[in-house]
Amino acid sequence: MISFTLNGSAVEVDVPDGMPLLWVLRDTLGLTGTKYGCGIALCGACTIHIDGVAARCCVLPVAAVAGKSVTTIEGIGSVTQPHPVQQAWIDEQVPQCGYCQPGMIMAVSAFLKTTPDPDDAAIDQSITNICRCGTYPRIRKAIHRAASLMGDNGPLPDSTT
Ligand code: FES
Ligand code: FES
Incomplete structure (x- = not known):
């Protein structure tokens, strides 16, 4: 089990430590706003924030965010209150x-x-x-x-x- 904060809420996922965070966000947690482009950390389509800093999550093992705060595009604004x-x-x-x-x-x-x-x-x-x-x-x-x-x-x- 790997625990972290996602868009302000605690989450726990039962996935292999080495699974890329992008896979976990999209396939395990259902947040498909973060996109897959190159898969080699070059294009930026998968950019999220980790503890407020931009990071490309297509090659980042999910274990790297254990205990950290992850923000995705779903978490920074809303239709009525855009960032x-x-x-x-x-x-x-x-x-x-x-x-x-x-x-x-x-x-x-x-x-x-x-x-x-x-x-x-x-x-x-x-x-x-x-x-x-x-x-x-x-x-x-x-x-x-x-x-x-x-x-x-x-x-x-x-x-x-
Ligand atoms: S998908 Fe291109 S940088 Fe992650
Ligand atoms: S790739 Fe189409 S708007 Fe950027």
Whole structure:
């Protein structure tokens, strides 16, 4: 049994220690917002937060999060109360197919906690997630909008951690 906190609630899973966390989230716990892209920690589709820090969970053994706090895209906002990054994504109409976007939003929400007013160079250096639809220009605009929203509204809420 491996225990951790998931989106603010305690969970316990009976799976092999080495099973990738992405499998556990999607197949065991039914949270399919986190996506499988490359499976080798390169594309960022599977980005989540572990203790508030962005991590790619497709190659991360579930045992690595024992006792930690995991947040997925399902845990950072809601339809009625979107996270500021989600609101900026809506305002800028960022997604095309949408597949990469949960990972993008998780990467950006963690990034803005440590870099609240990034320039384009900082965004390009830090947000290395891949979007096959090429939404990068709108992603940059939405990151600036989210930074501005957070500037108006105070600091980013902690991901349910
Ligand atoms: S699926 Fe994890 S980084 Fe691509
Ligand atoms: S919106 Fe289609 S892969 Fe990014």
